[in-house]
Amino acid sequence: MPTLEANLAGAALAIALVALFTALGQLLQQYFATADGYRRCQTSVMGEYGTRTYLRWRWREFRFETIYTVPEISMVGDGAPNRYEQVLLTGNNITRACSLVPLWSEGSDPSKSLDYRPTYITDMELENRRTQSWLSKGIKPKAFPHRAPGELVCWIPLLHWIHESTKLSLSMLKYKGDVINKPPYQVRLPAVVFRQKSWDFLPPDVVRPLAKSTLSDIAIIARRMGMKWKEFRPSDGTLRAEGHSHIITSTLVRSLGIVLHYTYTGQTQRLLQAQENLSRVPRARSAVFFEQEEIYIPRARADRLGCGVIRSEPRLRLPDFSLSTQSEIVTALVYLDATGKSSAALTRILKGNPEFRFRVGDIVAFTTAPIRFKGSVLVQVPAPSDNVHGVTVSAVARWEFRQCLRDYIAMKPGIEPESDIRRALRICEEIGSQFPAWYAKDEQTAYAEHWVVTRDVEYLDKLQRIIFEMTTTLSAYGRYLELLAAHIRVAMFCEDGETSMTRNWAPDYAADVRGYFKQLPLLIEELSKTGWTESDCVDAWCIMMLRGMCWGASHFFVPGERVPIQYFGSQLPVYIG
Known part of the structure; x- marks a missing residue:
């Protein structure tokens, strides 16, 4: 009899504990549900930027606030002021890691998937750069893992192609040394600064974290990437640029302003591959128009x-x-x-x-x-x-x-x-x-x-x-x-x-x-x-x-x-x- 009572008591205790944990889980779920936008600021949406997303507890409101990090893109150097803790977008492994932009494998089509390839920085390279402000503040580069995050915010592939276009122009300047956080003399380059934002300030129409730039800087960056501005009417909220497989369109969001959407079509790579295949066939000719290569002098006078x-x-x-x-x-x-x-x-x-x-x-x-x-x-x-x-x-x-x-x-x-x-x-x-x-x-x-x-x-x-x-x-x-x-x-x-x-x-x-x-x-x-x-x-x-x-x-x-x-x-x- 005592054994039966002990069993019943144990079962009752187990049921009570299950009920307690269930109630506690439901309570925590309700509290975590107060963090608007948290699921939209994860690595599956923002790539490596999602690792900097965290929750801040608001005692007076008894709720969580979602804090996330996005890049602010600007042109710096050659008359344009440098920014504190900026990272240049130059296409090398160091700046890619510091700007949290993955190095895609050659031949991959970013419009369909992001095939990550690890980007490593040696301890010696890190030690040589510890004196720099952006490293001393804890912004330490790390290797990117092999994973396919799926749908990403469009500014992640945009940053990748900015890296690539800048890398081409810098390779023809034959500069010496790594350009990481300060452009060479009389050279103007794109750079990013990390900005922490609160999801509380985003209007309901916005469903993804937004990077930021200025009208002048984005106009210059688009031209350097080989795009031409087919429409440029900011007063109407209408912007459209295209060229070399890049497309930028705009939407006017109430209470926020102009929101750009970037798309990479991969058309140029596919046409080049088709042309290469035709060259192997005797007497084969192609009437397909190929856009001419555009690599501009990275200078303010040219911009x-x-x-x-x-x-x-x-x-x-x-x-x-x-x-x-x-x-x-x-x-x-x-x-x-x-x-x-x-x-x-x-x-x-x-x-x-x-x-x-x-x-x-x-x-x-x-x-x-x-x-x-x-x-x-x-x-x-x-x-x-x-x-x-x-x-x-x-x-x-x-x-x-x-x-x-x-x-x-x-x-x-x-x-x-x-x-x-x-x-x-x-x-x-x-x-x-x-x-x-x-x-x-x-x-x-x-x-x-x-x-x-x-x-x-x-x-x-x-x-x-x-x-x-x-x-x-x-x-x-x-x-x-x-x-x-x-x-x-x-x-x-x-x-x-x-x-x-x-x-x-x-x-x-x-x-x-x-x-x-x-x-x-x-x-x-x-x-x-x-x-x-x-x-x-x-x-x-x-x-x-x-x-x-x-x-x-x-x-x-x-x-x-x-x-x-x-x-x-x-x-x-x-x-x-």
């Missing part, structure tokens, strides 16, 4: 060109201006030619033919400092306008310029041997003898290199040294703006010249150069009104033309839509979901 903004060479004492639209070009001509004749002439042309597109390649080459880095092979910059042609970007024009210099000097036997015009001829002949790329005798030869990503570094360094020397010479004259204004007014807007409709649709750069030399007497007459002598006028003009041609030969304009000037440098926050 500004994507908005049509021109920062002039300080030593030439020229104003800054913008060239994105035809109306902006008219306004720029008012500053470059104070007489107003050039802007009035362009206005008349546009009234007669609104489809006319003024060539701005020469304006950029005559006014700006070199964007390309010394020792780098990279030459691509965004096109600041629809028509970036001009004599300064043409190898045919360079050939004709040398021929015209010879003829002009032959007709003027009294020119001093040490004059700048003879110096310009010697430099042209020297470059042409050393580098065949400087000259092209016909348009067919010139268009053989229709799309350029890189050029010979020795050739580019030579041109850059000449640009520096020519800039020094022009600044010594002290009145460069007068010379440039006269050239625009007299040479560029001459009758039947480059601004004629026939020449606008079918450029003839050799004829343009010959026309410039025919206009030299009128150019001398214009400048003589302000005290220029004939010899100074001809010498300075030849040096200006040579400097512009060296600039055009060391840069390549990549066409594409520009960001409207009113949003240049905008710090309007945008969110990425």
Whole structure:
């Protein structure tokens, strides 16, 4: 009997304990259920960022608050301020680990799955970086595990491709040492800063954690990744960019602002694979269009060109201006030619033919400092306008310029041997003898290199040294703006010249150069009104033309839509979901 009573008592105790634990579990479940958004901030949604999600107990409210970490993406360096504990997105193993972005295996399609490959950092590498603030604060990189987290927030693959695009551009700069938390001198790079957020502040329409950036920075980053802005109307909440398998679209969320959605389609990789398969088949041809490679110079001056903004060479004492639209070009001509004749002439042309597109390649080459880095092979910059042609970007024009210099000097036997015009001829002949790329005798030869990503570094360094020397010479004259204004007014807007409709649709750069030399007497007459002598006028003009041609030969304009000037440098926050 006592045994039966003990058994009953034990059973009752067990049932009571089960009831107690059940009630306790239900109570804890209710308390944990107060943590809104906690399930949406796990590693299955945020990848490695989910490891930094935790719950904070609010005693006064008797509930849990979800605290999560997201990246704030920005452009830093080369004039843009660095941020405390920032991590650059440079594509190497260190910065990938520190920015919590996995290194995908080669050939994997991120639009379908994320195949993680471990990224290890040795103890020695960590020890060498312990003195840095972001490591001393406990942000210690670790190896990423092998796992497929499934659906992720779209800013995780976006960060991956930012890493990849930056890695390509940096590989062509040939910098020494690891770039981790501070960009090299005069280099602007994307970076992230970790921001802790509370789910309490997210509106009900948001179902995933949002990364943050600014309108200006995301516009630059998208262009560097090879995307073109098909729509850019932040006032309506409409943004759309696409290109090179990347797509960015936008949604306007009430009480929050613009939320971007990024998608990687993988189309470029699949087309390249298909092309490789066709190459193995005899007589197989493909009519599929492949997007040209875009790797831009990672510099603020290049990024500004994507908005049509021109920062002039300080030593030439020229104003800054913008060239994105035809109306902006008219306004720029008012500053470059104070007489107003050039802007009035362009206005008349546009009234007669609104489809006319003024060539701005020469304006950029005559006014700006070199964007390309010394020792780098990279030459691509965004096109600041629809028509970036001009004599300064043409190898045919360079050939004709040398021929015209010879003829002009032959007709003027009294020119001093040490004059700048003879110096310009010697430099042209020297470059042409050393580098065949400087000259092209016909348009067919010139268009053989229709799309350029890189050029010979020795050739580019030579041109850059000449640009520096020519800039020094022009600044010594002290009145460069007068010379440039006269050239625009007299040479560029001459009758039947480059601004004629026939020449606008079918450029003839050799004829343009010959026309410039025919206009030299009128150019001398214009400048003589302000005290220029004939010899100074001809010498300075030849040096200006040579400097512009060296600039055009060391840069390549990549066409594409520009960001409207009113949003240049905008710090309007945008969110990425």
